Amino acid sequence: xxxxxxxxxxxxxxxxxxxxxxxxxxxxxxxxxxxxxxxxxxxxxxxxxxxxxxxxxxxxxxxxxxxxxxxxxxxxxxxxxxxxxxxxxxxxxxxxxxxxxxxxxxxxxxxxxxxxxxxxxxxxxxxxxxxxxxxxxxxxxxxxxxxxxxxxxxxxxxxxxxxxxxxxxxxxxxxxxx
Numbered sequence: 080x081x082x083x084x085x086x087x088x089x090x091x092x093x094x095x096x097x098x099x100x101x102x103x104x105x106x107x108x109x110x111x112x113x114x115x116x117x118x119x120x121x122x123x124x125x126x127x128x129x130x131x132x133x134x135x136x137x138x139x140x141x142x143x144x145x146x147x148x149x150x151x152x153x154x155x156x157x158x159x160x161x162x163x164x165x166x167x168x169x170x171x172x173x174x175x176x177x178x179x180x181x182x183x184x185x186x187x188x189x190x191x192x193x194x195x196x197x198x199x200x201x202x203x204x205x206x207x208x209x210x211x212x213x214x215x216x217x218x219x220x221x222x223x224x225x226x227x228x229x230x231x232x233x234x235x236x237x238x239x240x241x242x243x244x245x246x247x248x249x250x251x252x253x254x255x256x257x
Contacts, residue, residue: 087150090157090215091248098247100135102218106175113214113255119195119204122257128161128178128200129216133171136220137246140168144219144226144241146234147193147200151212159193159234160214161200165225181230189230191237198230203255211256218249 106129107113118124131145143166152158161178166188177183178200181190195201205212219241226240 090150100249102133102249102251106130107253109251113253119202122204126202130175131173133218133249140220141224142221146217148215162191162234211254216251219245220247
C-alpha cells in the first residue's frame with residue numbers, strides 16, 4: 080500500500096542559507112538504502128545510530144548539534160529521529176552507537192526526545208509499502224558553546240534556536256523503505 084503522496088521538499092532548502100562543510104560515514108551513504116542496523120527495532124532493525132565524522136566547519140564553531148529528520152513521514156511536520164545537542168567543538172566524530180543515550184555522547188552533550196519519545200536515536204521506520212523516505216543526518220556548526228535548551232526541549236525548539244545560531248551545515252541523506 081502506497082500512501083501516494085508528493086515528495087516533500089528538502090527541509091533545509093527552506094531555511095536561511097548557511098555555510099557548508101563535509102560529513103561522511105562508514106555506515107551510511109548519501110542516496111543509498113539504510114542497512115537494518117540503523118532501522119528502528121519496530122521495523123525489524125537494530126536501532127543503532129550510524130557513525131558520522133565531519134571536517135571543514137567554520138573556525139568560529141563553538142559546538143555542534145546532530146540531528147536526523149524524515150520529511151517524508153506521512154504527517155504534516157515530518158518525523159524527528161535524533162537530536163544530540165551541545166556537542167563540543169573539539170569533537171569531529173560520533174562513533175556507531177553514539178545515539179544510545181547521553182552516556183554515549185561527549186561530555187556536556189545530551190539528547191532531546193525525538194518523536195519516538197526516548198532520549199536517544201530512533202532508527203528509520205516508514206509505514207510498510209510507503210515510498211522511499213529520506214533521512215537527513217545533519218551536523219550543525221553552532222556559534223555558541225551551549226544552545227539555550229535542555230533535555231526537556233522539543234526538536235522544534237532546538238531547531239528554532241538553530242535558526243539563529245547555525246554557522247554551517249553538513250548533510251548526508253540515506254533512504255529507507257520496507
